[in-house]
Amino acid sequence: MGKVIAITNQKGGVGKTTTAINLSSCLSYKGKKVLIVDFDPQANATHGLLRLDEIHGENVYSVILEEQDIRRSIVHKKHPDLDILPSNISLAGAELVMDKIDNGKERLLKNQLDQVKDDYDYIIIDCPPSLGLLTTNALTAADSVLIPVQCEYYALEGVTQLFLTIRLVQKTYKPDLKIEGILLTMFDVRTKLSVEVSQEVRQNFRKQVYQTAIPRNVRLSEAPSRSQSIFEYDNACIGAKAYRALTEEFLKRNERG
Ligand SMILES: Nc1ncnc2c1ncn2[C@@H]1O[C@H](COP(=O)(O)OP(=O)(O)O)[C@@H](O)[C@H]1O
Ligand SMILES: [Mg+2]
Incomplete structure (x- = not known):
């Protein structure tokens, strides 16, 4: 059965x-069957992977709130070999609609993903930058959470707030929700701030923090405009190297023992 991982942090x-796209893509190049669920109304993961002519209209909103069949809504991409459940702007109104549901409003996404879990090794959910019902749905559907932390001021405050939400979800809906890992992003060795923040995060969260930190690399910010992962856009750049190293570490943690 596939493992569901929510990539989350309420900060935008x-x-x-970037991590959802490139971790999913690298896992696929390693032979894993991966579904990426775009659960952000901004649909950045959708457009970062699919050209407009590849998106056929079905999306995660119609799947969770309009009984659209999940398998028929998934779009297949060839390079990398990935399945994508697209988002679109309609998801921005989802929380209002969900809030009116009496029973199980936090399990809408889980109910759908349970139907396809067996088809995949990993299902990666790209979360919106908030702690509302969409994120609660993602956390309830997930087996674990991967938390990207940008190496800047106030990084720790945000993570502390997120851990409170994770504990609440553990207490109310999902006792066995795990921390997959904490990932330092946009790391810049030349700045004292980056080094200080990364030390602080490592001291606080120890082994939960991946050894690999993702460096600031302009190629990573350019790739989505071509609807490509970093491995098609510039396979030799330091951003691609870093996401390959992260994927190795991720797989080592998951395939141990
Ligand atoms: N390591 C990186 N180096 C340079 N730019 C990055 C890096 N990671 C992300 N970006 C860029 O920063 C912006 C925010 O990243 P994104 O992955 O969209 O964050 P989020 O999904 O948390 O809002 C995007 O424009 C993205 O292309
Ligand atoms: Mg995003």
């Missing part, structure tokens, strides 16, 4: 989508 611009 910390590298969630």
